[in-house]
Amino acid sequence: MILLCKHSQQFLQRVICIAVLCICSNVMAQEKKGLSEEEQLDRMLEHHNEEYMPRALGFSAGYATPNVFDFSIFTFLDVLSINITDGYRIHVGYEPLHLRVDDFGASDDALFAAGGWFLFNGIEAIANKITSSESGGPGILVLAPLFFWCGMVYIPLVPGSWLGINVQNHFTTHVIQEGFHARSFTYTNDLSLRFSARPSRSGHFLDAGIRFEKNFAKNFKYRFFVQLGVFGTG
Structure with missing residues (x-):
């Protein structure tokens, strides 16, 4: 037991x-x-x-009060890292194909932007040949002037990048219709709040903000604008 x-x-x-x-x-x-x-x-x-719009192609259409319509094809070529938190990125992009319809008619700045792209690429290719160096893509000689012509910056405000500030530059020309004089050139800077649906893959966005505009023959003015767009990651 x-x-x-x-x-x-x-x-x-x-x-x-x-x-x-x-x-x-x-x-x-x-x-x-x-x-x-x-x-x-x-x-x-x-x-x-x-992955917010990396090397993305997109299309956007906008309306600026009282009588301006914008259409563009844009691309985000690269991102710049800043040391705030891991994974936080400021995104730099370009609108090489931008069309503005206003009182002067349809703009022709896309032709000059494309021409400038090839011109600066050619100059850089010659410089690389002279210095016996190789370039993996467009360098600062190409991207810096292009940015002031038709560049953009997206600054995320929240984790996930679905809400942020978007800043765009447009150097709009009407040379074909108006000839080479002051009235043919307009420089605009758009400051907007951007909401992006599904920002890590193909999706769409909505911008609302203010446009600061200076035509070389007219006084400075500002307009309110809205913009819709779609994009797809590359």
Whole structure:
């Protein structure tokens, strides 16, 4: 009887130990799983921010009060990193094909932007040949003047990049209709709040903001504008 009680106690001790080990293992597994989910969420968030319109092509259409319509094809060529939080990016883009319809008619600035692109690329190619260096793509000689002509910057305000500030430059010309004089040139700067649906993949956006405008033959003015667009990641 004593021997049976002893074996029963040992059996119970083993059952208790196994139960404790199972509980501990389950708790550790849940903690590990929770940490993994957090890490996965961090990675997703970082990826989400980094993948906001990378090398994207898009189309936008806008209306600026009282009588200006804009249509453009744009691209985000690269991103600039800033050290605020991991995965936070400021995005730099260009609108090489921009059409403005206003009192003067349809603009022709897209032709000059394309011509400037090829001209500066040619100059850079000659410079690279002279210096025996190679360029992996458009350099600062091309991108800097192009940015002031038709560039844009998107600054995310929230994690996930679905809301942010968008700044666009437009150097609009009407040379074909008006000839080369002051009235043919207009420089605008758009400052808007952008809401983007599904910003980490193909989606759409809505801009609303103010346009600061200076025609070379007229006084400075400002307009309110709205803009709709679609984009697809490359």
